[in-house]
Amino acid sequence: MNYREMNPSQLASELEGLRKKYEDYKALGLKLDMSRGKPDSEQLDLSQGMLNIVSDPAECVSENGFDCRNYGLMDGIPESKRLFSELLDIPADNMIVCGNSSLNLMYDAVARAMIYGVYTKNGCKPWFGQNVKFICPVPGYDRHFGICESLGIGMINVDMTETGPDMDAVEALVADDASIKGIWVVPKYSNPCGTTCSDETVRRLAGLKPAAPDFRIFWDNAYIIHDIYEKSDPLLNLFTEAARMGNPDMPLIFFSTSKITFPGAGVALVAASDNNINQFKSVMKYQTIGFDKLNQIRHVKFFKNAGRIREHMKLHAALLRPKFDAVLAAFERELKPVGVGEWFAPRGGYFISLNLPDGTARRTFDLCNGLGLKLTDAGATFPYGKDPLDRNLRIAPSYPALPELEKASAVLCLCAKIAAVEKALAC
Amino acid sequence: MNYREMNPSQLASELEGLRKKYEDYKALGLKLDMSRGKPDSEQLDLSQGMLNIVSDPAECVSENGFDCRNYGLMDGIPESKRLFSELLDIPADNMIVCGNSSLNLMYDAVARAMIYGVYTKNGCKPWFGQNVKFICPVPGYDRHFGICESLGIGMINVDMTETGPDMDAVEALVADDASIKGIWVVPKYSNPCGTTCSDETVRRLAGLKPAAPDFRIFWDNAYIIHDIYEKSDPLLNLFTEAARMGNPDMPLIFFSTSKITFPGAGVALVAASDNNINQFKSVMKYQTIGFDKLNQIRHVKFFKNAGRIREHMKLHAALLRPKFDAVLAAFERELKPVGVGEWFAPRGGYFISLNLPDGTARRTFDLCNGLGLKLTDAGATFPYGKDPLDRNLRIAPSYPALPELEKASAVLCLCAKIAAVEKALAC
Numbered sequence: 001m002n003y004r005e006m007n008p009s010q011l012a013s014e015l016e017g018l019r020k021k022y023e024d025y026k027a028l029g030l031k032l033d034m035s036r037g038k039p040d041s042e043q044l045d046l047s048q049g050m051l052n053i054v055s056d057p058a059e060c061v062s063e064n065g066f067d068c069r070n071y072g073l074m075d076g077i078p079e080s081k082r083l084f085s086e087l088l089d090i091p092a093d094n095m096i097v098c099g100n101s102s103l104n105l106m107y108d109a110v111a112r113a114m115i116y117g118v119y120t121k122n123g124c125k126p127w128f129g130q131n132v133k134f135i136c137p138v139p140g141y142d143r144h145f146g147i148c149e150s151l152g153i154g155m156i157n158v159d160m161t162e163t164g165p166d167m168d169a170v171e172a173l174v175a176d177d178a179s180i181k182g183i184w185v186v187p188k189y190s191n192p193c194g195t196t197c198s199d200e201t202v203r204r205l206a207g208l209k210p211a212a213p214d215f216r217i218f219w220d221n222a223y224i225i226h227d228i229y230e231k232s233d234p235l236l237n238l239f240t241e242a243a244r245m246g247n248p249d250m251p252l253i254f255f256s257t258s259k260i261t262f263p264g265a266g267v268a269l270v271a272a273s274d275n276n277i278n279q280f281k282s283v284m285k286y287q288t289i290g291f292d293k294l295n296q297i298r299h300v301k302f303f304k305n306a307g308r309i310r311e312h313m314k315l316h317a318a319l320l321r322p323k324f325d326a327v328l329a330a331f332e333r334e335l336k337p338v339g340v341g342e343w344f345a346p347r348g349g350y351f352i353s354l355n356l357p358d359g360t361a362r363r364t365f366d367l368c369n370g371l372g373l374k375l376t377d378a379g380a381t382f383p384y385g386k387d388p389l390d391r392n393l394r395i396a397p398s399y400p401a402l403p404e405l406e407k408a409s410a411v412l413c414l415c416a417k418i419a420a421v422e423k424a425l426a427c
Numbered sequence: 428m429n430y431r432e433m434n435p436s437q438l439a440s441e442l443e444g445l446r447k448k449y450e451d452y453k454a455l456g457l458k459l460d461m462s463r464g465k466p467d468s469e470q471l472d473l474s475q476g477m478l479n480i481v482s483d484p485a486e487c488v489s490e491n492g493f494d495c496r497n498y499g500l501m502d503g504i505p506e507s508k509r510l511f512s513e514l515l516d517i518p519a520d521n522m523i524v525c526g527n528s529s530l531n532l533m534y535d536a537v538a539r540a541m542i543y544g545v546y547t548k549n550g551c552k553p554w555f556g557q558n559v560k561f562i563c564p565v566p567g568y569d570r571h572f573g574i575c576e577s578l579g580i581g582m583i584n585v586d587m588t589e590t591g592p593d594m595d596a597v598e599a600l601v602a603d604d605a606s607i608k609g610i611w612v613v614p615k616y617s618n619p620c621g622t623t624c625s626d627e628t629v630r631r632l633a634g635l636k637p638a639a640p641d642f643r644i645f646w647d648n649a650y651i652i653h654d655i656y657e658k659s660d661p662l663l664n665l666f667t668e669a670a671r672m673g674n675p676d677m678p679l680i681f682f683s684t685s686k687i688t689f690p691g692a693g694v695a696l697v698a699a700s701d702n703n704i705n706q707f708k709s710v711m712k713y714q715t716i717g718f719d720k721l722n723q724i725r726h727v728k729f730f731k732n733a734g735r736i737r738e739h740m741k742l743h744a745a746l747l748r749p750k751f752d753a754v755l756a757a758f759e760r761e762l763k764p765v766g767v768g769e770w771f772a773p774r775g776g777y778f779i780s781l782n783l784p785d786g787t788a789r790r791t792f793d794l795c796n797g798l799g800l801k802l803t804d805a806g807a808t809f810p811y812g813k814d815p816l817d818r819n820l821r822i823a824p825s826y827p828a829l830p831e832l833e834k835a836s837a838v839l840c841l842c843a844k845i846a847a848v849e850k851a852l853a854c
Contacts, residue, residue, distance in 0.1 A: 036498065044496040045484055051721070052479035057472055069471040071463065071690040099526050100719045107714040115541060115555070115578065128542070128555050143713070150713040151542065263498040265721040286570070286577040287534040292527045292719065294478070294692040 002339035003417075003424055015421045021414055022371070030372040032408040037191070037350035038399040039259060039316070046315050047261040050302040054294055059301070068293035074284060080267065080296040087306040088224065088255060090239045090271045096280060099291045102256035102268035106218060107147050109252055109270065112283050113181070113216070114151055119249055119275040120213045127153075127181060127214075134218075135173060135183040137165040139353055139381030139392045141191040144184040144220065148383070155383035156180070160190065162344065164197035167204040178211035182218055188235045189223035192353040192381050192394035194346020196233035206241035208250065217242075219253045225310055226259060227348040228317050228324055239271065248273040257299060259316075259350065260309060267299050317348075323397040327352055327409045334413035340420045352395040353381070354412075359390045360419035367415035373408050429766035430844075430851055442848045448841055449798070457799040459835040464618070464777035465826040466686055466743070473742050474688040477729040481721055486728070495720035501711060503696070507723040511696055514733040515651065515682060517666045522698045523707060526718040529683035529695035533645060534574050536679055536697065539710055540608070540643070541578055546676055546702040547640045554580075554608060554641075561645075562600060562610040564592035566780055566808035566819045568618040571611040571647070575810070582810035583607070587617065589771065591624035594631040605638035609645055615662045616650035619780040619808050619821035621773025623660035633668035635677065644669075646680045652737055653686060654775040655744050655751055666698065675700040684726060686743075686777065687736060694726050744775075750824040754779055754836050761840035767847045779822040780808070781839075786817045787846035794842035800835050 006014065054060060060068045062077040075081075076097025085092040098105055114132075117124030133154035136145055140160070148155050156173060159166045165185060174180050185205065187197045197205070205217055219238055227233075238251045249272075256268035270280065303309045328345050331354070335341045342355045356364055365378035376394040379385040395412070397405055433441065481487060487495045489504040502508075503524025512519040525532055541559075544551030560581035563572055567587070575582050583600060586593045592612060601607050612632065614624040624632070632644055646665055654660075665678045676699070683695035697707065730736045755772050758781070762768045769782045783791055792805035803821040806812040822839070824832055 038498050041484065041494060041497075044487075044494065048482075048484060051487075052482045055475075055479045057468065057475060060471075060478075067468060067471065069474075069689040069691055070468075071465050071685075101715045101717075104715040111538065111542065115538060126555075128553075143716075146713045150710065258498075262496040262721065264496050264717055265719045283577065286573045288528045288531040289570075290528075290691055292692045292722065294689065295719065295722075 002337070003420055004339050006424070008425060011421050011425050015418065015425065018414060018418045018421065022367070022418060025371045025411055025414065030407060030411065032373040032400060032404055032411065034396050034400065034405070034408050034412070035374045035376045036399065037259070037396045039263060040319070040399050040401065043316055043319050043398070044262060046312065047302065050261060050298050053301045054298050060294060060297065062293070062297060068297050071289045073293055074288065074290045075281065076269070076291065077293050077296050077300070079300045083300050083303060083306065084255065084269055087309055088221070088253070088271065089237050090253065094239070094273065094277055095269050095271045096277065096284070097267060097269045097291070097296055099268060100258070100264065100266050100295070102220070102222065102254045102258065103143055105268055105270045106144070106220065106254055109218070110147050110151055110153070110182070112280070113214070116283055118214045118216055119279040122213070124279065125214065131179045133177070133180045135165070135170055135180060136383050137183070137185065138383070139192050139394065140184060141186060141220070142376070142380040144218070145383045157383060160193045160195060162195050164190075164195065164201035167201055171204065171208065174208055174210035174212070174215060176211065180210065181212045181214055182216050184218050184220065186220045186222060187238065188221065188233060189226055189346055189349025191222070191349065192351035194344050194349050194351060194353060196235055199234070199236050202236035202238055202241055203245075206238055206247060206250070207245040208247065215250065217251045219251050221253055221255045222259070223349040224255065225313050226316070226350070227313065228320050229347050231347060233347050243273070249275050252276060260312065261299065261302070265295060267296055320398060322402055323405050324352065326402060326406050327395060327397045330406070330409035330413055334410070335416060338417060338420070340416055350396060350398055352397065354393045354395055356391050356393065356416055357420045357423055360416070360423050361387060361390045361393050363419040363422065364393060364412070364416045367418055368412055371411050371415070373411045375412070429764070430847055431766050433851070435852060438848050438852050442845065442852065445841060445845045445848065449794070449845060452798045452838055452841065457834060457838065459800040459827060459831055459838065461823050461827065461832070461835050461839070462801045462803045463826065464686070464823045466690060467746070467826050467828065469746050470743055470825070471689060473739065474729065477688060477725050480728045481725050487721060487724065489720070489724060495724050498716045500720055501715065501717045502708065503718065504720050504723050504727070506727045507694065510727050510730060510733065511682065514736055515648070515680070515698065516664050517680065517698045521666070521700065521704055522696050523704060523711070524694060524696045524718070524723055527685070527691065527693050527695060527722070529647070529649065529681045529685065530570055532695055532697045533571070533647065533681055536645070537574050537578055537580070537609070539707070540641070543710055545641045545643055546706045549640070551706065552641065558606045560604070560607045562592070562597055562607060563810050564610070564612065565810070566619050566821065567611060568613060568647070569803070569807040571645070572810045584810060587620045587622065589622050591617075591622065591628035594628055598631065598635065601635055601637035601639070601642060603638065607637065608639050608641055609643050611645050611647065613647045613649060614665065615648065615660060616653055616773055616776025618649070618776065619778035621771050621776050621778060621780060623662055626661070626663050629663035629665055629668055630672075633665055633674060633677070634672040635674065642677065644678045646678050648680055648682045649686070650776040651682065652740050653743070653777070654740065655747050656774050658774060660774050670700070676702050679703060687739065688726065688729070692722060694723055747825055749829055750832050751779065753829060753833050754822060754824045757833070757836035757840050761837070762843060765844060765847070767843055777823060777825050779824065781820045781822055783818050783820065783843055784847050784850055787843070787850050788814060788817045788820050790846040790849065791820060791839070791843045794845055795839055798838050798842070800838045802839070
């Protein structure tokens, strides 16, 4: 029976039963973690062969004869650019292949804009000292918001929809306010919503007419090939679309193999127009002599071509699918009948976004915590950690083993129900 | 015969002979490079065993049970901290072990100061928008000066002596001018002078009384164990000395294995006081989830302890020694008898600093270039690339094979002599 249809005494009785179950779980002394989008060890094992694929000195030489063990080649070895060019359909010359962290590239891109500004045809003007704001589609990725918060950049919430950010709101904001200089977008299998930008959304983003000449789209393509099911969400290529719309300099595109090979030892890249790449390099040459090219060559030798990367992702999908299925099944079984929560079943990525009844996300989080289940902090999917409706939780099913995940899902559903009934009784 | 003792007609005749030799070299179509401090491939081969030392999943687990393939452990795996703690005699808790580039750590440290300021007991005040200056001991490392130039930090030249920076000048400057917020120091086998800070210099640095409360010593300990000969230059520990003098927060210490294992795939670290490290981490947590821990564990498994690193450095020394000897022998043979140039014979590091007669460094560089010998640009060892006396050249003997290096040294000496005679004739 749906909680909304229960009278207070039915709710009180339900709560009593739920609390008894809660005490039973408490006695188990569980220690569960659904907090971060970390691959599990079986997923990591898939790339194990990469670790000794470069061993002899001759294997350390890139195709242009450069010894990858030594200094140099700041923008990456040519074969790694070609591999990722094929995968992302962006010209190799428009890429800088770097170290292990695309987050670091995003932070650096924003920090660089703060210190030096970004390319415009009238030069670069540092953002530091200006009133700078970013549009933050919500719920979104906490670490994007963290970069803005750390650098003193204001954040404006815009709702995520099933086709990406609410483009009516985005268009109106950027047209109106020259202090808005950026937007964060996880275009495919977004963190945490799991949704993908529709063709229309990509085209509207590509065709934005921002008041700020130094406006940039921070396009975090973290999950571009991270399908879980057979059918992949299609995604238009923002690099191409923006050029077509006369906005070639607007997108800054980020990608990494963190969730393809190793989160701790993958390869990350930034891709952008010639103007952007040239400005990046003009600063980066002071920053480093070069990134870890041996790790780049490992990736190239392990995968050889984009098709092999896509095949590899099917092995990840086979491990992830049952986990997503288990969480979604628990929601269907436990939450749907009582009318608690809304969620979207993503076809890829690493997260499920769970919207609970207003005002119960924090309480649910705390209750889970009390049973030893660690979740991403309530509010984390919003700027400054403040979910205005206190309703969103980000669920990360990838890391726990399946039996643990099933326990964790049951705990989460129980806690969500307790919070919902408490809330209903308090109203 | 010393050029200073020659009359104009003797000089003219000498020049004619030198120019004939120049044309002979030109006919050879040489292609030589003494421009950068790059290890040669034999040196890189010394660490080849590191590349497949981590292969099975079990080998990827750090001593605290953390899977190094995955996200996390932003400040490095405990065993890598312990290894470098033993080597550098700095507590492991005062280190952050990072990615492959200490230059990147130095850039980030200065950029962080620009954006956030550095720790003081009265909080952090961003350097951005202030008039900020660094003391730059000259001749010095071009990439240090590049960081300042890129970030708009003014640079004040202070002479290098055989015991390190001219401390009378440094003490007077920092006591007097609160806009001086930093000094670059390569304390051991300095780039390019090859000199090492004496105990007195280290103590005077540790005891500086700067007018700026947010003054920092950027201590680039790139060559701390990079001896070439049996006898090593001793170097006091600035971390300890600064704490003893009541200035624990003043040193920021940088180190990497770029010239121990692989320049492109080593491990770099920053070490500093608790206050500094805490402030660094408070920013870095927005910047990255973690550095490449697999490469850290490779280094630990390959070396095991500091003693083994020191043994490994003897293998490098055996390869580098004949190269330094060859360049110095050429100088003694070709330049000394004619009274051209001054140089210091370093006991370690990667460079020889050659001071030519005033006003002849650029001409020597150009002449070398005309024979296919690439040198570090004349002026590069000074801020803004401007050597006020146009006399210094940085010689990097490590990369060319010995026969090529001998040719390169002969070419360099010939060109230096031509430039010296031309200059003498013009005066």
